[in-house]
Amino acid sequence: MTGGALYDRRYTLMLGTLTQPSLAVYGTTPGVGTHRPTALRIEFDIEKDILPSSNKGGIRITNMNDGNRAALRPGILATLEVGYAGLMQTLFIGGALKVKTQRQGPDIVTEMECGDGEATIQNTVLDKSYSAGTTLSQVLTDIAAAMQVPSAAAPDGSRFGLAVGVPSYVFKRGFTIHGPIRATMDKLCKTFGLDWSLQNNALQIVPKKHHTGETAELLSPRTGLLGVPSFDGRTCTFGSLLNPRLTPGRLVLLQSKAVSGLFKIRKGKWSGDTHGPHWLCEIEAIAMPAAQALIQSTQLPIAPTPGT
Template sequence: MSEQYLRVCRVTIEGGGKALDASQMRIRFDVHQRDSSTPHHVNIYIYNLSKTTAQAIRKEYRSVTLEAGYESGAGVIFKGEIVQVRILRENVTDTVVHILATSAQRARNFATVNKSLASGHTYRDRIVAAAKALGEFGVTVGHIDDLGPKKFPRGFACFGMARDLLREVCFATGSSWHITNGRLNVVKNDSALPGSVIELNSDTGMIGLPEQTLDGVVVRCLLNYRILPAQKIRISEGSIQQAAFSPAYAGALNNELLQNQLGLAADGIYKALLVEHNGDTRGPNWYTEIVCVKADGGASPSLYARGITEEQT
């Protein structure tokens, strides 16, 4: 394991063929990513830029890339389109440029599909048709799971919003889709992104003890750019704190679920559903917080909320 020492933070703002590196200033950020179609977003706060630079960011720049980590290893934790730029004053002496950006929001909201598929096509062919429409907005294809061998006996007209086609295919195949840093991923609910399992323990940066909740296991660690939505992580079952029961009558069902060890994995392998990075280059915050469920799918209200029933997982 590399040493998690000496923070690294790079913010690159682009637009009109120009790029601005604001990495030398004080920077605060909070990144919000989840294994769902909801666009990921980030709030970036850059301190004490000149008025000229601040105005240029608001008028001329359109995208932002945020990298974070340590000198031993850093990577992109957010890449997306700027939605709003605000120029604020935090106190008498400090001004702040607040950048709100989303990942592929335009692609999700406006990409349309208009394509006919011949008989014998598969679910993957439908995903590819949607991905091509998203590609017109700069989205590339990341990882697409094996969605099964089923071949349709009739042709199919893909017409409408790309997001609706993706939702239909994912519901039918027990999968979910999300766009992370401009890359489309489609992952089965009992699967995860390919690659090695990230170990989370006190030696690798875990902070405090993980806690069981109805929505999954919540765990916090030192900022780790490698943790992505649908990424596999390993947590020792013995370190997870059991959730407290509710004494209310209405809480009886939830208490029963928790009593049956809802969301806990016997092998310690979990899949990240929600990933949030929080950092301040001149403050104490430099954390990643994850909400995760059993990597084999299991039963979780987080899956129900996505319209996925227990039988489909």
């Protein structure tokens, strides 16, 4: 992994709204030559998938102050960044679906159940007709705008958090969208061999047989791989020290005695405890032999092993 070995854990949890994202901030704070966690204990369990079902996040905060606890309510936005010294990355952005506070012994524990774009996926509708000559990219751009998700210029010029490999298709007889966006996206992506999802509140579109185009993440026992990966010829499951760069759609290059090769991350679980040893992820990925061929011809970038 670029940036060094996986030690000296760091984290930041921001609670707020889209316009005021940092109403409450918890995390590592500067110390003398090190970083110390806040006095509050934060535990998290994040589930992410390359498919359009909303990513889920469970967050537990122990002993918040009364004011911050009272401000928490369904709809509040949680932004969780995790990593290590030299590597901090957003792991999850999601709105609170449920908030519950209860006393556990001497502590007061607040639990949040969050969804990444849950309301967007379930509730967005669009009614629009397109004339002949409209491109698939134009239609998807309008859908992204209707979903009101953050977007940035992608290599093909579309407005998405990430969109790669979108075919240059032209609707010769026009196209019509009517009703829930999810049904339209499901139909279009099935037709053109794409996977769509919301990742950290941004629309991501990746071809089923391709990947996000980011540098492949090298994972070995030296860079955080735990235990022995399980591989059935197509799907590989493995555990690792928590790594925020292992994200749905990205390539990972596994190097172990049992399993080696390139895999595309399909889904995973990321979990941690700021006041305990737990700081792990469990990943399910699919084999990518075509990408492996590119590696062998040195056309695909690979993140180097720490210290190399």
